[in-house]
Amino acid sequence: MGTDVDSVKGHTNARADEDIRRVDPTIGDLIVMQALPIGAYAAPVSAPTERAVNLADVARLAGVSPATASRALGGHPHVAAATRERVRRVADELSYVVSPDASRLAGGRTGRVAALVPHLDRWYFAALLDGLAGALRSAGLDLLVRCVGGAADRAEQLQRMPGRRVVDAVVALAFEVDGWDGADVPLVTVGGPPSTVPFVTIDDLAAGRQAMDHLIHLGHRRIAMIEALDPDQRSEEPVGRRVAYEQALAQAGLPQDQDLVATVDWGGVEGADAMARLLGLRHPPTAVYAHSDEVALGAIRTLRRAGLRIPDDVSVIGVDDHPLAELTDLTTVRQPVREQGALAGHMVATALSGGDPGPGIVLPTQLVVRGSTAPPREERR
Amino acid sequence: MGTDVDSVKGHTNARADEDIRRVDPTIGDLIVMQALPIGAYAAPVSAPTERAVNLADVARLAGVSPATASRALGGHPHVAAATRERVRRVADELSYVVSPDASRLAGGRTGRVAALVPHLDRWYFAALLDGLAGALRSAGLDLLVRCVGGAADRAEQLQRMPGRRVVDAVVALAFEVDGWDGADVPLVTVGGPPSTVPFVTIDDLAAGRQAMDHLIHLGHRRIAMIEALDPDQRSEEPVGRRVAYEQALAQAGLPQDQDLVATVDWGGVEGADAMARLLGLRHPPTAVYAHSDEVALGAIRTLRRAGLRIPDDVSVIGVDDHPLAELTDLTTVRQPVREQGALAGHMVATALSGGDPGPGIVLPTQLVVRGSTAPPREERR
DNA sequence: GGGCAGGCTGGAAGCGCTTCCAGAGGTCAC
DNA sequence: GTGACCTCTGGAAGCGCTTCCAGCCTGCCC
Secondary structure: OOOOHHHOOOOOHHHHHHHHHHHOOOOOOOEEOOOOOOHHHHOOOOOOOOOOOOHHHHHHHHOOOHHHHHHHHHOOOOOOHHHHHHHHHHHHHOOOOOOHHHHHHOOOOOOEEEEEEOOOOOHHHHHHHHHHHHHHHHOOOEEEEEEOOOHHHHHHHHHOOOOOOOOOEEEEEOOOOOOOOOOOOOEEEEOOOOOOOOEEEEOHHHHHHHHHHHHHHHOOOOEEEEEEEOHHHOOOOOOHHHHHHHHHHHHOOOOOOHHHEEEEEOOHHHHHHHHHHHHOOOOOOOEEEEOOHHHHHHHHHHHHHOOOOOOOOOEEEEEEOOHHHHHOOOEEEEOOHHHHHHHHHHHHHHHHOOOOOOOEEEEOOEEEOOOOOOOOOOOOO | OOOOHHHHOOOOHHHHHHHHHHHOOOOOOOEEOOOOOOHHHHOOOOOOOOOOOOHHHHHHHHOOOHHHHHHHHHOOOOOOHHHHHHHHHHHHHOOOOOOHHHHHHOOOOOOEEEEEEOOOOOHHHHHHHHHHHHHHHHOOOEEEEEEOOOHHHHHHHHHOOOOOOOOOEEEEEOOOOOOOOOOOOOEEEEOOOOOOOOEEEEOHHHHHHHHHHHHHHHOOOOEEEEEEEOHHHOOOOOOHHHHHHHHHHHHOOOOOOHHHEEEEEOOHHHHHHHHHHHHOOOOOOOEEEEOOHHHHHHHHHHHHHOOOOOOOOOEEEEEEOOHHHHHOOOEEEEOOHHHHHHHHHHHHHHHHOOOOOOOEEEEOOEEEOOOOOOOOOOOOO
């Protein structure tokens, strides 16, 4: 909604109000509370706060050298069990945590993995990230999230991960990685097309076929597709879900009609618009195969507003199995999103611990039949 | 090696398979593609890759000392304009980036901000995070995302941000911060209750009143509430949206009926269940005020399945203005989620640059009337 | 013209950690 | 009994950067 957050540049206090207002012009009056105490925090340069405990402290208290303490904590061999135990206990008591920065600097790991994500607030990406975060967390890794915008930005971000300075590894969410030369920084892609780097994804073509074959199997002969592409991610070659559409029609001996394919930017509202266009055709479709569930829901709104009933008049199928698909009784092709993220996380962890993450994983999808699809009303024609 | 990162927990390769399968038991057969080349990446210990350029390189090429180079790049005073220019140019050519780790270690900033988020895959949090990420990015800060689970985990995570070791600041997403003693690490909360630390939020009570007053204004007298709470975040005191319910009824002189309040865990399906319970009442409500849009959509499913029409038979209102609310024609109370995140990001940036982020900001909400609410059918009674 | 202020610059000391290297002490086989 | 060989531990050298402290040099005032 509203204004792009990124556009806001200035950060001085003087501009604060202005900034706030620029965030969303529709916000008239902000209520800024003034009276609350804000604690020590307000003073950036407060009294010299207690220095955080460091390895040396732990070592001293445990009666060993920093070297030994490091080894003990790091789980290295050649440390007497008793010593290790003692060091660990002291570290616990002091609630000591290694400084990733120092660790990294000294040749260790940063313990950090970057995720490059195009849209943070889309369910698909959020779920992917959720799975990824969980897996990384259980592997003791931190997640650094970087939003990437258009293709140029993406490429730049990818370039800007030079020699394990910032992170130990990178996960690219649902976009193609062209030239990756971060030789010593493992890269994993998830949700994108299979790649030369380790990947986790689904078979888009197969997923599309599941959707199309379902509609065809129900007896539909005039099937439209709403293809929704990321505005700044359109690539030359057609995506798998689109290929599936054509392939399925061809295989079923059904005619191809270019008018029945509406390509729009990704989004529910865009889906609604596309549906409106399709309804304007001389021979409107009896079924609609939408690129994703959100798009399908948009299409459904248009159909409802046009007084058409689902699935009686028109069948609609989506892809993803968005949590709201269940609530809206939408037939869809489920893809395991969270699991893809988790698997990517495991791959990264594996790679970082010196293992072989393998070339890639393709997870299966599954048709979930709900109430938005049914045989066409009129079998004639 | 092998143990490094994971050593703490024990993540040997041997367990990888097991882990993967544990991700989702329903995933029977993974298709693991075997034939793709995986590039240099497969070899964790490859040829000594080219060392990344560092400050010393830049300094040498620019013909100055590292000290001067640092000052020039850091924008410090007492550097001749020509020198600075030269250093900058060299740095550009070498596409040099400072190592945040080293920088931080030497007394500088990490340039990193942590976001503590309970549920990454819920729209609300994702949108919050999106706003936050944008603001941070434009301030040149990196976003570290930490998922926090239950209350205990939350407290622990909060404890575990000792003396600017990992991040420069922390943003807590939609939960209360009890004891924050990270004196030198600024903390900002967003989406939670107003706090003693700088916060960004909405007035939950007011939002609830907007929803309730709308229903009351339409003429509803038997209004139910579906209260959805985060399972591991339930607090003692009633939340604002619930208070609004009671307050609005009282003020309108309407009777309170505890049966009309269904409290469930957060979620669409839970909302559907709650609605089913409400429909089982002897006097079912003519309107439902749901804690959030997702919950409202769940309720709607139940109503539809019961053959009830919306809004003819029952009115439903949510809170949030989830993107799908528009598509499903759901009346709701909009809150600016992304903007809250962005503002929190600005506050953090302000605090980090030595400014005063102010005590807190409360953003206004707005009633958005769509097609899911209407006057009750029978004015009698 | 001498002296002094002040702008620029370089040297060097760490920040907190990992790891190489060396050494102490013990075990075991010859 | 002694050397070979471990296991365990400590010393010390950086990782790449910032910043304090000097020192140099210029410019300018008296």
